[in-house]
Amino acid sequence: MTTARRAILRALENSEDHPDALMLHDRAKEFDPTIAQATVYRTMRLLEQEGLVEKHDFGNGRARYEEAEKEQHDHLINLSTGEIIEFHDTNLEALKIEIAKRLGFDLKDHRLELYGVPRE
Amino acid sequence: MTTARRAILRALENSEDHPDALMLHDRAKEFDPTIAQATVYRTMRLLEQEGLVEKHDFGNGRARYEEAEKEQHDHLINLSTGEIIEFHDTNLEALKIEIAKRLGFDLKDHRLELYGVPRE
DNA sequence: TCAAAATATGCGAATGAGTTGCATATGCAG
DNA sequence: CTGCATATGCAACTCATTCGCATATTTTGA
Numbered sequence A, B: 001m002t003t004a005r006r007a008i009l010r011a012l013e014n015s016e017d018h019p020d021a022l023m024l025h026d027r028a029k030e031f032d033p034t035i036a037q038a039t040v041y042r043t044m045r046l047l048e049q050e051g052l053v054e055k056h057d058f059g060n061g062r063a064r065y066e067e068a069e070k071e072q073h074d075h076l077i078n079l080s081t082g083e084i085i086e087f088h089d090t091n092l093e094a095l096k097i098e099i100a101k102r103l104g105f106d107l108k109d110h111r112l113e114l115y116g117v118p119r120e
Numbered sequence C: 001t002c003a004a005a006a007t008a009t010g011c012g013a014a015t016g017a018g019t020t021g022c023a024t025a026t027g028c029a030g
Numbered sequence D: 001c002t003g004c005a006t007a008t009g010c011a012a013c014t015c016a017t018t019c020g021c022a023t024a025t026t027t028t029g030a
Helices: A003-013 A021-029 A037-049 A090-102 B003-013 B021-029 B037-049 B090-102
Strands: A053-056 A064-067 A074-078 A084-087 A105-118 B053-056 B064-067 B074-078 B084-087 B105-118
Touching: A003 A021, A003 A037, A003 A064, A021 A037, A037 A053, A037 A064, A090 A105, A090 B090, A090 B105, A105 B090, B003 B021, B003 B037, B003 B064, B021 B037, B037 B053, B037 B064, B090 B105
Parallel strands: A074 A105, B074 B105
Antiparallel strands: A053 A064, A074 A084, A105 B105, B053 B064, B074 B084
16 A cells, blocks of 8 residues: 555545546645556556446546445436436346346346436 | 448448457458558548447447447347347336436437356 | 565556548549 | 549557556565
């Protein structure tokens, strides 16, 4: 556990949004001003492999991260604002598992993103 | 309509899988041996913007494409083999729309991929 | 507590998918 | 056929992410 890693973890804890590596680098600099981007990338890869962090691709080139502790949820992206809304639906979870089973698979992972615009 | 574009369209028609730009480039070379990668990228971007092609990211860095005419479906990726299986589930479609609505949004697009291993 | 071994860091260079500038080639309208 | 608009090939460029390597920081264990 190094200064750099502590800085990244703190930056992550303080983030309510879904930051990308650049944002995390900026935020981590507050706790360790000399931290390098490469370290952020390396640490995020590590955290992802350890299952402590989830990596998402919301479609604009940069990977975005969130802590993995929370209960299972998916994302809805507001196309008007870019805002990301988390949601959970039990029926949906069950249905995903059931569909995989029907096709002859055990579901190991999944990815669901809804893209929508606010209803006027 | 140029030689290069015809070559790419034929390569696409002949593809039952979900090829990436490199694969399409290789396959298109059969019809136009001098075609450049840049042309494949440019053409795929065009086709995607026109809505004739769908672009997917199944998670290994290269975008993958399929013709867009078919009816709506999602993908299950076999983690053991990389094989991609298409499926359609009406309940799932309805549920996605309903969830978006519940959150106050009109669903414009979505992305669902299931990752699984064959049940032994 | 301290030195050696192990691991992580910062830096800049490298990678790899996708894009772009530009001079040339091709397609199409008249 | 000619002229002009558009597309192509090539090589150079982006941009996110990764890597090599020399140095710095942590950890181990005597």
